[in-house]
Amino acid sequence: MSVSAEDEKLRVQQLRALRRRWLRDQELSPREPVLPPRRLGPVAAFWERFLRPADPWRLQKSPHGVVMTNPRIFPGDRILETGEIMPPLRDEHHRHH
Known part of the structure; x- marks a missing residue:
């Protein structure tokens, strides 16, 4: 009986080692990709790069192309600079209509 107990102990030890190895193999490293990389066409690749959340064009502070105009002047209005x-x-x- 001691031989079978030794065999059983060895079998359980081997099973544990195999389970641990299998579980370790199931963990993915950060460098190991889960899916193959997507192949994008030129237009899709442009939009993929353009729509990233922290791109420099999204971080602009001053708006470009904003044009300041003077307010319209109507009859009876006073021009502040000249009074x-x-x-x-x-x-x-008109002679027509």
């Missing part, structure tokens, strides 16, 4: 008051518009009589 001039805009005269009323002339009524133009």
Whole structure:
């Protein structure tokens, strides 16, 4: 009986070692890819790079292309720089309609 107990002990030890090795093999290292890399066409590759969340174009602080315009001046308004008051518009009589 002692021989079979020794054999049983050795068998259990081998099974444990195999289970541990199998579990270690199931863990993926960060460098081991799960899926093959996707092959993207040129347009899809552009959008994949363009839409990354921390790209420099998303981090711009000052807006480009913003044009400041002066407010419109209407008859009766005072021009602050000169103090001039805009005269009323002339009524133009057109000969058509």
